[in-house]
Amino acid sequence: MSNVENVCPQVLRGVARELRRLAARPPAGVKLVLREDDLTDVVAHIDGPADTPYAGGVFRLRLVLGREFPAAPPRAYFLTRIFHPNVSPATGEVCVNTLKRDWRPELGLEHALLAVKCLLIAPNPESALNAEAAALLRDHYGAYFARAKLLADIHARPLHARPEAQEGPAESAEGGARSEEGPCAKRERRPPPAAASAPAPASASAPASASASASASAPAPAPAPRPAPSKDKDRRRILKRL
Numbered sequence: 001m002s003n004v005e006n007v008c009p010q011v012l013r014g015v016a017r018e019l020r021r022l023a024a025r026p027p028a029g030v031k032l033v034l035r036e037d038d039l040t041d042v043v044a045h046i047d048g049p050a051d052t053p054y055a056g057g058v059f060r061l062r063l064v065l066g067r068e069f070p071a072a073p074p075r076a077y078f079l080t081r082i083f084h085p086n087v088s089p090a091t092g093e094v095c096v097n098t099l100k101r102d103w104r105p106e107l108g109l110e111h112a113l114l115a116v117k118c119l120l121i122a123p124n125p126e127s128a129l130n131a132e133a134a135a136l137l138r139d140h141y142g143a144y145f146a147r148a149k150l151l152a153d154i155h156a157r158p159l160h161a162r163p164e165a166q167e168g169p170a171e172s173a174e175g176g177a178r179s180e181e182g183p184c185a186k187r188e189r190r191p192p193p194a195a196a197s198a199p200a201p202a203s204a205s206a207p208a209s210a211s212a213s214a215s216a217s218a219p220a221p222a223p224a225p226r227p228a229p230s231k232d233k234d235r236r237r238i239l240k241r242l
């Protein structure tokens with residue numbers, strides 16, 4: 001909820017000047033997101049510090065300026081989910097001494113942003129809003145580091161490093177193939193293969209005709225030689241002539 005109407009105009013002018021200065025020359029690892037419509041709701045992107053489980057991540061932070069600002073400190077909330085002893089897992093509220101009892105009006109918004117960034121480097125389990133994270137930090141730092149890094153890898157990845165959702169190359173290629181040959185796609189209809197014709201049954205006359213044709217084509221047998229006339233018959237013929 002905006003507090004613009006509840007904040008003194010002179011204070012708002014000072015906030016506007018500081019925000020323009022921070023946008024032009026931001027602190028290291030901090031990027032301001034300007035909102036001209038509401039100067040009491042400040043959003044910044046904080047890079048995870050090196051050598052911490054938050055390294056490589058980008059965390060969105062919100063500073064809410066109340067009606068008593070700058071006499072009262074701004075309230076800080078992480079908009080990015082984070083596993084940290086001093087950050088409430090339910091609301092993202094940040095608990096840091098600089099924004100509590102150690103606050104002074106002259107510190108300004110830059111100091112508030114740097115205090116939250118330093119909290120990522122040096123968590124304070126004594127003023128915990130996440131009891132589980134505080135217990136792991138005290139007793140099992142390796143487990144705390146792994147858990148915090150896991151959530152940072154999931155929720156605080158930079159926008160340019162996030163996959164474009166959706167389908168992987170293999171799935172998209174398959175989807176393209178399906179779109180080209182979907183259920184409504186026309187396909188060439190091919191006639192079913194002709195059934196092989198069954199062999200005609202052999203007729204009873206086939207052997208006879210075959211034998212007839214074989215006999216017709218076979219050469220005629222040579223005539224048997226006539227037997228030579230016997231000598232007796234020749235003698236009788238000679239006697240008749242005499």
